[in-house]
Each structure stands twice: as C-alpha cells, then as structure tokens.
Amino acid sequence: MKLSVVVPCYNEEAVIDRFDATTRGMLDDLPIQYEICYVDDGSTDGTLARLRLLAERHPGGTRYVSFSRNFGKEAGMLAGLREATGDAVIIMDADLQHPPELIARMLDLYQLGHDQVIARRGREGDKPLRSALSRAYYRAVNKWVDVELADGVGDFRLLSRPVVDALLSLPEYNRFSKGLFSWIGFDTVTFDYRNAAREAGETKWRFGSLLNYGLDGLFSFNNRPLRIAIWLGVALAGLAALYAVWITVTAMSYGVTLPGYVTLVAIVVGMGGVQMVMLGLIGEYIGRIYYETKRRPHFLIKESAGVAGKPEDPRRRRLSQGKVV
Numbered sequence: 651m652k653l654s655v656v657v658p659c660y661n662e663e664a665v666i667d668r669f670d671a672t673t674r675g676m677l678d679d680l681p682i683q684y685e686i687c688y689v690d691d692g693s694t695d696g697t698l699a700r701l702r703l704l705a706e707r708h709p710g711g712t713r714y715v716s717f718s719r720n721f722g723k724e725a726g727m728l729a730g731l732r733e734a735t736g737d738a739v740i741i742m743d744a745d746l747q748h749p750p751e752l753i754a755r756m757l758d759l760y761q762l763g764h765d766q767v768i769a770r771r772g773r774e775g776d777k778p779l780r781s782a783l784s785r786a787y788y789r790a791v792n793k794w795v796d797v798e799l800a801d802g803v804g805d806f807r808l809l810s811r812p813v814v815d816a817l818l819s820l821p822e823y824n825r826f827s828k829g830l831f832s833w834i835g836f837d838t839v840t841f842d843y844r845n846a847a848r849e850a851g852e853t854k855w856r857f858g859s860l861l862n863y864g865l866d867g868l869f870s871f872n873n874r875p876l877r878i879a880i881w882l883g884v885a886l887a888g889l890a891a892l893y894a895v896w897i898t899v900t901a902m903s904y905g906v907t908l909p910g911y912v913t914l915v916a917i918v919v920g921m922g923g924v925q926m927v928m929l930g931l932i933g934e935y936i937g938r939i940y941y942e943t944k945r946r947p948h949f950l951i952k953e954s955a956g957v958a959g960k961p962e963d964p965r966r967r968r969l970s971q972g973k974v975v
C-alpha cells in the first residue's frame with residue numbers, strides 16, 4: 651500500500667527540517683510506500699525554500715504546492731488531500747505536535763479495516779484558560795450542532811481513500827473540517843495520546859481567531875441558531891402580551907398611574923438589542939450564502955513540484971503558471 655502524509659505549513663521554517671527528518675525516519679521503518687505532500691500556505695519566511703530543498707533531496711517521495719498567499723489551514727488541508735495519491739492519507743501539523751511515532755499505530759488500525767483513525771490529544775501543556783474555554787465550547791456546541799464535535803479531536807487523523815474522496819466531493823467554500831470529518835461518517839476509531847508542546851516557531855492561533863473558528867463551527871453545520879431566534883421572538887412576544895394584560899388589569903382596578911417610564915425604556919432598549927442580535931445572526935447566514943455563490947477557488951497555487959520521475963501532468967503545468975483550474 652501507499653501512504654500519503656499531508657502537511658500544511660505556514661511560517662514553519664524553524665521546524666520543518668526536523669519534522670521531515672523525524673517523520674521520514676518513522677516512515678522508512680514501515681513496510682509501505684509513502685509520499686509526503688507539503689502545502690506552503692503563503693509563508694512569509696523561508697518555508698518555501700526549505701520545501702524546495704526537501705523535494706530535491708528526496709525525489710520520488712516528496713511533493714509540495716505553494717499558495718499565492720495565506721489561505722488558512724483549511725485550504726491547506728484541502729490542497730494536500732487533492733494532491734495525495736495514496737491509499738490512505740494522514741494529515742499532520744508541521745510543528746511536531748502530532749507525534750510521528752503514532753503513524754505506525756494509525757496504520758495498524760487502518761489495516762484492521764477502519765476508515766478514519768483519529769488521534770485525540772489531551773490538553774497537557776495548553777494554557778489553562780484556553781483549555782477551559784475549549785471544554786465549555788464543546789459542551790455548548792454539541793447541544794446545538796447536528797454533527798458530533800469532540801474535544802481534543804483535531805486534524806491529526808488517518809483517512810482511507812474512500813473517506814478522502816468523500817471529503818473532496820463536498821464543494822462548500824466555508825470548510826469547517828472538524829464538522830466535515832464527522833458529517834461524512836464511515837467507520838471511525840479514536841485513540842488518545844499525550845499532547846506535546848510545539849517544537850519551535852509559534853502558534854498561528856490568536857485568541858480572536860479561535861473565537862471566530864468557534865463561531866464557524868456553530869454556523870457551518872445547521873440552522874438551529876435561526877430556530878432559536880424564532881423561539882426567542884415567540885417567548886418575548888408572549889411575555890409582552892402577559893405584561894399588557896397585567897397593566898390593563900391593574901389600570902382597571904386601581905386607575906391609571908403615571909409611573910412606568912423606566913420599564914418602558916428598559917423594554918424598548920432590550921427589544922432593540924435582541925433585534926440587533928437576530929439581524930446579525932441572519933446576516934451571518936446570508937454572508938455565508940454570499941461567499942458560497944461566488945464559487946471562488948479555495949486557494950491559488952503559485953508553485954508546485956510533483957514526485958520526480960512522474961510524467962508531468964499538464965494540469966500541474968497550468969497551475970504552476972499561476973492559473974487556476
């Protein structure tokens with residue numbers, strides 16, 4: 651069998667050589683053919699130069715594509731999956747937080763017939779605030795979203811060819827992979843590993859981008875928030891009706907009294923706030939529809955190198971000229 655390892659890299663110059671050496675060392679010990687598909691996600695440091703060297707040094711087992719700018723890890727994974735030719739694909743981070751030692755274990759589970767083999771990390775070494783927030787987020791999201799999202803389950807996983815083809819058949823522009831992996835189904839198995847600290851370089855996730863990623867997870871997978879908006883509206887209208895009845899009754903029993911100004915202002919402002927939130931929520935979905943209807947490609951490739959010795963694919967030549975297919 652042939653295994654493809656897909657590695658999205660964004661400014662990973664400090665660690666990419668070490669990653670390549672370690673992973674290759676692991677793969678060489680296994681009785682399989684393999685290729686490593688690097689995706690340079692528009693790095694601004696020397697990552698691309700390193701990838702060129704790696705591809706030269708290991709012809710026949712290394713390929714890379716380089717984006718015209720930073721398109722994000724989701725786009726990077728998608729490009730890697732499109733490039734991969736193996737019977738199974740493992741997606742790994744370049745920073746050695748996904749221990750290459752686990753590849754053998756994943757392959758064993760794959761050979762037992764599982765289509766998705768997931769390595770679930772613990773939260774050791776994370777900042778306490780970040781792990782507490784993550785845990786709360788997953789608890790909330792699993793109540794709301796139709797697909798199951800598990801804490802600590804990330805992109806480190808092995809996918810069989812049918813799973814890769816299933817993922818590639820999903821055309822959406824907003825790709826929330828965690829949800830997509832879960833949505834496609836297939837025979838899935840999970841095992842745990844201890845989280846390692848990043849070897850070098852620094853994380854690309856700022857707090858704000860994590861928050862946005864969280865919102866993506868909520869909005870990409872269903873329209874339940876819209877349903878909640880409807881129910882909230884119904885509840886508020888119900889309360890308003892009850893309040894009107896109560897006021898009418900008191901006015902009839904005790905006569906009309908002037909006070910009520912504060913109540914009125916509070917209600918007007920409160921309702922205004924609720925309406926703004928609901929409008930924003932609807933806007934969020936419309937924004938997503940807007941991006942989907944543009945049908946833009948997920949990424950643009952400015953340079954790529956295939957496995958040496960393979961006859962050059964005309965499509966690839968067109969890609970390297972900066973055009974998109």
Ligand code: UDP
Nearest residue numbers: 658659660691722723726743744853854855
């Ligand atoms: N990455 C990427 N594009 C981006 C951000 C990150 O390809 O815009 C890659 C990065 O090079 C790494 C992986 O995604 O291989 C995970 O990123 P990082 O280690 O920064 O995330 P963390 O482990 O902190 O969640």
Ligand code: MG
Nearest residue numbers: 743745747848
């Ligand atoms: Mg990392």
